[in-house]
Amino acid sequence: MQVNSYSHIVTSEEINKILLLGYQILGIDDDSEHDFINRHFPNFDLFKLLEDINTILTPFWSTSIEKTVYLKDSQPPEIIIAFLTYDYSYESTGLVLVRTFTWEQDHLIVKHDFFRIPVKFRRLGIAKNVFKVFLQQYVNMGVQKIKVLASLADGGYVWALNYFTATNKREVEVILESAQTRLSPSEYGDVEQIFNNYYTNNPHGTAFPIQKWAELPFMVDILRGSSWNGAIDLNNSEQFSNFMSYVFR
Amino acid sequence: MFLDKLRNLGNLSESAHIGEELLEDSAVSALERKCLVVKQVVQDGDFPLEKALSLYQVSLKDFEQFMAKHLASELKLSLSTDISNKILMVVTIDVVAEMYKHLVSTIDKDSGKIIEHFNTLSKSVNEGRIAV
Numbered sequence: 001m002q003v004n005s006y007s008h009i010v011t012s013e014e015i016n017k018i019l020l021l022g023y024q025i026l027g028i029d030d031d032s033e034h035d036f037i038n039r040h041f042p043n044f045d046l047f048k049l050l051e052d053i054n055t056i057l058t059p060f061w062s063t064s065i066e067k068t069v070y071l072k073d074s075q076p077p078e079i080i081i082a083f084l085t086y087d088y089s090y091e092s093t094g095l096v097l098v099r100t101f102t103w104e105q106d107h108l109i110v111k112h113d114f115f116r117i118p119v120k121f122r123r124l125g126i127a128k129n130v131f132k133v134f135l136q137q138y139v140n141m142g143v144q145k146i147k148v149l150a151s152l153a154d155g156g157y158v159w160a161l162n163y164f165t166a167t168n169k170r171e172v173e174v175i176l177e178s179a180q181t182r183l184s185p186s187e188y189g190d191v192e193q194i195f196n197n198y199y200t201n202n203p204h205g206t207a208f209p210i211q212k213w214a215e216l217p218f219m220v221d222i223l224r225g226s227s228w229n230g231a232i233d234l235n236n237s238e239q240f241s242n243f244m245s246y247v248f249r
Numbered sequence: 250m251f252l253d254k255l256r257n258l259g260n261l262s263e264s265a266h267i268g269e270e271l272l273e274d275s276a277v278s279a280l281e282r283k284c285l286v287v288k289q290v291v292q293d294g295d296f297p298l299e300k301a302l303s304l305y306q307v308s309l310k311d312f313e314q315f316m317a318k319h320l321a322s323e324l325k326l327s328l329s330t331d332i333s334n335k336i337l338m339v340v341t342i343d344v345v346a347e348m349y350k351h352l353v354s355t356i357d358k359d360s361g362k363i364i365e366h367f368n369t370l371s372k373s374v375n376e377g378r379i380a381v
């Protein structure tokens with residue numbers, strides 16, 4: 001799958017069209033929403049994104065979805081996009097999709113805060129299609145990193161398989177310590193070798209390639225119970241290419 | 250109200266089933282993913298190839314097939330799509346012949362025959378005697 005960037009300027013007409021699609025726009029209410037987006041998040045084709053998400057979700061939900069764009073005029077500025085069904089707090093039936101666009105040290109990042117599809121709508125292609133339409137905007141806007149908290153119910157294992165790298169060394173050390181207590185000395189030696197090699201070559205590294213651990217059969221259970229902050233650096237051609245080729249091909 | 254709802258969600262975390270769906274929908278098999286990791290750990294100097302194959306439970310044959318597919322796909326991508334199928338095939342044959350010369354010919358006493366075969370094949374495709 002190839003994603004090409006294009007230029008875009010948000011207009012006040014588009015903001016009105018977003019409202020007509022049933023979205024509520026919160027945070028800024030002085031008719032300057034489009035200025036806020038253009039100033040802080042250039043090239044964000046917000047209307048296209050929200051229209052596409054509507055198209056993806058509408059066939060599956062007869063009940064209404066609360067669709068929110070929260071423009072946070074803070075330092076740094078943020079845009080939170082959220083989709084919640086009335087039963088959002090119920091794990092098996094509620095839909096939750098939350099993404100936050102913000103800035104960190106002059107780099108535009110997007111946090112994949114929360115995405116959960118009700119059990120009956122899983123494995124119908126919704127997840128992949130939602131990822132695709134967001135990804136188009138990440139490329140447009142020059143998002144540097146996608147961030148995720150890999151945690152709960154196997155997340156620590158699954159997001160490693162999806163080529164997210166671990167950003168926090170202490171969290172990686174905690175997993176390593178768990179491996180030391182649960183693996184044979186020989187297995188642990190191999191796990192430690194990957195850790196040592198990365199941090200020796202990158203003493204302040206923030207992209208530990210945790211998928212190298214995830215593909216080791218004896219690390220699966222350890223990672224399933226782990227919790228770590230992950231990221232994909234879209235400016236790192238190898239990480240981006242792995243993610244695109246192996247997740248979206 | 251809206252922010253309260255987000256707070257009610259507790260520790261925000263992307264569900265694992267989303268990641269599982271992405272992997273299941275991928276055209277890439279679990280074996281291919283393992284092969285990619287073998288390539289990475291060898292490239293990064295974590296382990297030598299033999300050790301990596303054994304650790305990730307990948308056979309040498311599977312790894313060879315993966316690498317061939319990977320390199321072929323890199324080659325196709327590098328040659329872009331703006332050339333005819335015929336020229337693409339000619340360039341592909343010539344590149345494979347050059348790779349053979351660089352990597353293998355020094356230890357192959359029959360290398361002359363192999364290179365000659367590549368040259369003949371490339372010429373036949375170029376002159377239209379072999380349809381592409």
